[in-house]
Amino acid sequence: MxxxxxxxxxxxxxxxxxxxxxxxxxxxxxxxxxxxxxxxxxxxxxxxxxxxxxxxxxxxxxxxxxxxxxxxxxxxxxxxxxxxxxxxxxxxxxxxxxxxxxxxxxxxxxxxxxxxxxxxxxxxxxxxxxxxxxxxxxxxxxxxxxxxxxxxxxxxxxxxxxxxxxxxxxxxxxxxxxxxxxxxxxxxxxxxxxxxxxxxxxxxxxxxxxxxxxxxxxxxxxxxxxxxxxxxxxxxxxxxxxxxxxxxxPKAKNPLDLLPPSPMVLDEWKRLYSNTKSNFREVAIKGFWDMYDPEGYSLWFCDYKYNDENMVSFVTLNKVGGFLQRMDLARKYAFGKMLICGSEGPFKVKGLWLFRGPEIPKFVMDEVYDMELYEWTKVDISDEAQKERVSQMIEDAEPFEGEALLDAKCFK
Ligand SMILES: N[C@@H](CCC(=O)N[C@@H](CS)C(=O)NCC(=O)O)C(=O)O
CATH class of the missing domain: 1.20.1050.10 (Glutathione S-transferase Yfyf (Class Pi); Chain A, domain 2)
Structure with missing residues (x-):
């Protein structure tokens, strides 16, 4: 039975x-x-x-x-x-x-x-x-x-x-x-x-x-x-x-669809990122900055607030994996890189996100609870050091800020 x-x-x-x-x-x-x-x-x-x-x-x-x-x-x-x-x-x-x-x-x-x-x-x-x-x-x-x-x-x-x-x-x-x-x-x-x-x-x-x-x-x-x-x-x-x-x-239109059109086409960037197999810096990173539209998009760094908890590698990786799954609802409007840094715990989780619009979209803040677990800082692209950090995060530069990478996950 x-x-x-x-x-x-x-x-x-x-x-x-x-x-x-x-x-x-x-x-x-x-x-x-x-x-x-x-x-x-x-x-x-x-x-x-x-x-x-x-x-x-x-x-x-x-x-x-x-x-x-x-x-x-x-x-x-x-x-x-x-x-x-x-x-x-x-x-x-x-x-x-x-x-x-x-x-x-x-x-x-x-x-x-x-x-x-x-x-x-x-x-x-x-x-x-x-x-x-x-x-x-x-x-x-x-x-x-x-x-x-x-x-x-x-x-x-x-x-x-x-x-x-x-x-x-x-x-x-x-x-x-x-x-x-x-x-x-x-x-x-x-x-x-x-x-x-x-x-x-x-x-x-x-x-x-x-x-x-x-x-x-x-x-x-x-x-x-x-x-x-x-x-x-x-x-x-x-x-x-x-x-x-x-x-x-009735389903309301996403306000991001009502923004003035941008010359940057997110899918084009995602394709360039995925298809560049060599000379990443010269091709993909250069391509990114050539197409980046600061009027239509914004870049954000994020840092996990509770890195002390990240003692176990697979638990930390699962946590980040879960975050990216929950971001699925933003796929049309975002691109992200999440670096899990360190060769032993506590691992540091650092991310870079590209969002459509000048702010982090409200629906992402409302729907993805993980957002609150990170400190968010808008990238100042007039600062060359910050731009370089963006480039390094996109290309999974290792060591990153002096540490080996346990993993680098991409949201595209
Ligand atoms: N301690 C019990 C509580 C059971 C309980 O209160 N069940 C409620 C539904 S959540 C119920 O059947 N109520 C109907 C009744 O008391 O007649 C358990 O965890 O199973």
């Missing part, structure tokens, strides 16, 4: 097991037609979980309820992964962070969000207590993440999967940018992991809430999107309410 998940798509508790399954190479089926408040109250369902809550995983050995327990089971089904660490102490630390994020993070997000939705009694002191406990939890997490890319060890573990799913409830409901900006390492951690392929396959595109939802009167909870027939919504179901999507808006 295959593994069968009883839940609905988008439930952040069942996401934990689905993400663990991606890492562990495990298949889980989820039958369609699950109806919240109906399916989970049937006698057959109550035999699997007497509280009638989701998720429940049916396995050949019997059902499991409680989302963390389900994710633990899935993560161990295929021993060939590092989700549970590689020593007893790592395993203990994984369990530590699972408990921490479930109680101190998820629990407090829940106590902030759910009363606002009208699923539990709301009170100002109750909300204040939840927010202040959440801040303490996030502060502790932020401090740990200031010097750690992952919660435990040097790769994703079950602790990261569960913590990111717990944070996802907060980021998508009550934790606005102005709230989370006090915890920059948590922000970086969350956006980096949630955009990793094994997470993204399950959770899709995540957007941070723009505002804390208004307080709804008790007894008049928000109508859950997927379960319009449901009459009484239980407390723990609240997260679904905010997953309602706005009606699609």
């Amino acid at each position: 295959a593994l069968v998940m009883h839940s609905y798509k988008g439930n952040k508790n069942s996401d934990k097991a689905f993400i663990a399954a991606e890492f562990a190479g495990v298949k889980i089926d989820m039958p369609s037609g699950f109806e919240m408040g109906v399916t989970n109250k049937t006698p057959e369902f109550l035999k699997m979980n007497p509280l009638g809550r989701i998720p429940v995983l049916e396995t050949p050995e019997g059902p499991i309820f409680e989302s963390n327990a389900i994710a633990r089971y899935v993560s161990r089904l295929n021993g060939d992964n590092s989700l549970n660490g590689s020593s007893l102490i790592e395993y203990a630390h994984i369990e530590q962070w699972i408990d921490f994020s479930s109680l101190e993070i998820y629990g407090n997000i829940f106590n902030w969000f759910v009363p606002r939705m009208g699923f539990m009694p709301y009170s100002v002191p109750g909300e204040e207590a939840a927010i202040s406990a959440l801040k303490r939890g996030l502060e502790a997490l932020n401090t740990h993440l200031a010097s750690n890319t992952y919660l435990v060890g040097h790769s994703v573990t079950l602790a990261d999967i569960i913590t990111v799913c717990n944070l996802n409830l907060g980021f998508s409901t009550v934790m606005t940018k102005s709230f989370t900006s006090a915890f920059p390492h948590v922000e970086r951690y969350f956006w980096t992991l949630i955009n990793q392929p094994n997470f993204k396959k399950v959770v899709g595109d995540v957007k941070q809430t723009e505002s804390v939802p208004p307080i709804k009167k008790a007894g008049q909870p928000a109508k859950p999107k997927e379960q319009p027939k449901k009459k009484e919504a239980p407390a723990a179901e609240a997260p679904k309410a905010v997953e309602e999507e706005e009606a699609p808006k």
